[in-house]
Amino acid sequence: MEALQRDIADVAVFEDALEVAPADVAIDDSFDLSSGVPGPSSDSDSDSGSDSHSDSDPHSDSDSHSDSDSHSDSDPVPPGRQSTLGEQSNVDRSAPIVVGVDQAFLEDAVVSAVVALRNGRIVERTHAVSPLSIPYIPGLLAFREGGPILDALSTLSIDPDLLVLDGSGRIHFRQAGIATHVGVLLDIPAVGVAKSLLCGVPDASVDERSAGWSTPIRAADGVEAPAGTVIGHAYQSRQYPNERRINPLYVSPGHRISAETTLEIVEALCAGYKLPAPTRLADAYADEVKRSILADD
């Protein structure tokens, strides 16, 4: 597994090779992000469960039947037309699609939820339920959750321009955290957003920082990269005005993006909240699906 991670890190591109600029994904504060899915239909989900074609699941029997086990809402795009008259809408249909991914766990399965945003609004949501076989081992997270994430992403009808994953990317012993792993396998730009630091050292102490602050995370001790290499950043996305403290985020490039741009993108996606909007929304959706599953049996 570790050898595979070194191969993945070798193929990974930690430089900007994406068509997404921070300004293109900024979250509008003028819209209520906490409410809703697009379209009038309420989200009364059906089942889910797509078998995994994960790297850890040898018996990947066919997923023949339902390709749409999870509901998905995508807005209709006018055929062959960019912009003409009547372009009063603020909706830029050419804006990049940012997809957030998050998971909720069951007994021996995991719900992987994906939420696609464009111009800060949800354009599609889908999910998959996959079996879990490998335990959580620091440094090997992708082997446990990577397959299930691919399961969910394969149900999306929209093509992501950027993936926002829970966990690290380059901030990893072998520079192949789950964001890098998934990004490389799909060859899609990806960033990793973690709530705690796996490895590497911050340039400055991360304690008691105000919103907007950030400091580089550099390779050290066990990280297989030239000592001093900037592998990510600690970023204080939000802070209370008073005594109570909020921990910073640890953001790092997954694939086809630099550490600097990763920081800018995450900044643009947080909009006053601790977590980037795609992650927050996928988080809530995963819990929603999980509870609905626990509901009937």
Added chain:
DNA sequence: GCGACAG
């Protein structure tokens, strides 16, 4: 050998 260690 001991400690650290994403979700």
Added chain:
DNA sequence: ATCTTGTCGC
């Protein structure tokens, strides 16, 4: 990640 009510503060 998950088990879980209230509680402090804007």
